[in-house]
Amino acid sequence: MQSPLDSPRGELLDQYVCARITDLRNVDIGLFDYDRNNALYYFIMNADEYIYMRYGGRDADSADKYLDHDSLQLALEKGLKLHDRYNAGELPAQPRPESFFPRGIASLKAAEMDRGRCVECHLIQDYTLRDREENGSLNKVRDMYRYPDIERIGIKLDIAKGLAIKSVSGPAKDAGLRAGDVISAIEGVPVHTFGDLQYRYDKVPRPDTKSIELAVLRGERTENLTVALPSEWWWTDIYYRFLTIDPEYYFFTELLSDAEKETLKLPVDGFAARITDVDPAAKVFNIHTLKEDDIIVAVDGVESDPFTKSVEIYIKLNVTAGEPVTLDVIRDGERMEILLKPHRQYFRKRAPGK
Amino acid sequence: MRQLGLALAISVAALIANSAANDIDWHEYYEHAREEAQRTGKPMLIAFRCAP
Structure with missing residues (x-):
C-alpha cells in the first residue's frame, strides 16, 4: 500500500x-491471532501490546474485499484517538493473550521450520488442523469453518466507511438494522473495523448459538439489536483455504423440494439431493460413479442431520478424506449403492511422507 | 558529455534521496518496532503480509 509521507494517509x-x-x-502467534488466510492484515496496538484494533479481512470471493485506502485511513485516525485514551487511562484492561510460537505446531516445525523454510501465515492454520486431525481433536465446525461471513446474515458494508452498513436483508433486516447504521459492538464487545467484527463474530460459540447482539450507532443514538442466526450461519466456502482435510468429492447437488421428497417417500427433513453436475476428475481419480440426475438419499445410511439440509455440507463435516463411504442413490427410479472415495484437498506444501 | 552524465547522476541521486525521505520506514521485525514504540511513545501499526 503506497503512502507517501505528504499524503493524508x-x-x-x-x-x-x-x-x-x-x-x-x-512471531508470537498467540498475541497476533487472526485469520491466517489473509494476504495482508494489520494490528493497531501499542508498546504494552494492548491491541486497539485489527484491520483486514476477506471472504471466499476475494482476498482483498475489505482492504481499502479510505477505511484504513479511518482506522489509523481511530487508532490515534484510542492511543490517547489509553495514555489517559480511559481504556479497560485487556488481558494479554498467552504466548504461542509456530515451533509449537509439531508438523509445521518438522515440515517447514526444521528445513529452514519461511513460515507463511496460511501454514499456521494448515498445520494446526493437520495436527488436530492426527491426534483426533479436530472439530470441523469449530476449527475449519473459521471467520463466518456477515453477508450470510444479510449485512453488506459500505467498505470505504468502515463498519457503516450499505444494505441489509434477511436476518439483519428482520432484526431492525438499517442502511446507514454503523456497527459499534458485537456481543457487548466494541468493534472499530471489519477486522474487529469478523474476529469477534468468529468467537461466537457454534453451532448452537441462535442469535447475536449487535450495537449500532444510528445518528446520535446507540441501538441494541438481536439478530437471529440462520442454521449453518457459521458455514463458509473454505475452498480457498486449501485445507487438506476438507474432502473433495467432485459433484454438485441441489436439494429436492418437499413435494419431490414426499413423492419419493423420503423424509422431508432429510438431505436428499439431485446431482446437477459431475466433475470429470471424479472418473480420473476413481472417486465415484455418480451421474447427473442421480438422487443421493443417504450417506452411510444417514438420511438427515440436525446441522444441515445439504448433503454436501454433511459430507464435508462427517466424511474423512481418503476414507470411503456408501451413498444410497436413486437412478432412473431404481435404488442402488454407490461407493464414494473422497480425495484430500490439494495442499501446497505437503509434510514429508504425506 | 561528461558534464551531462554527471548532471544526470546528481538528478537521479536527488530523486532517490527525496523518495527515501518521502517514504514510510517499515521495520522488518516486530521487536524492533516495539523498541521504537517504547522509546517514542508512538502507537504501532503491524502489518502481516503473506501469500493467502
Missing part, C-alpha cells in the same frame, strides 16, 4: 511505528 502513518512482517517463524 502518510501523515497518519508518520505518527505510528510501522512494521511489515512476512515470516512468522519467531
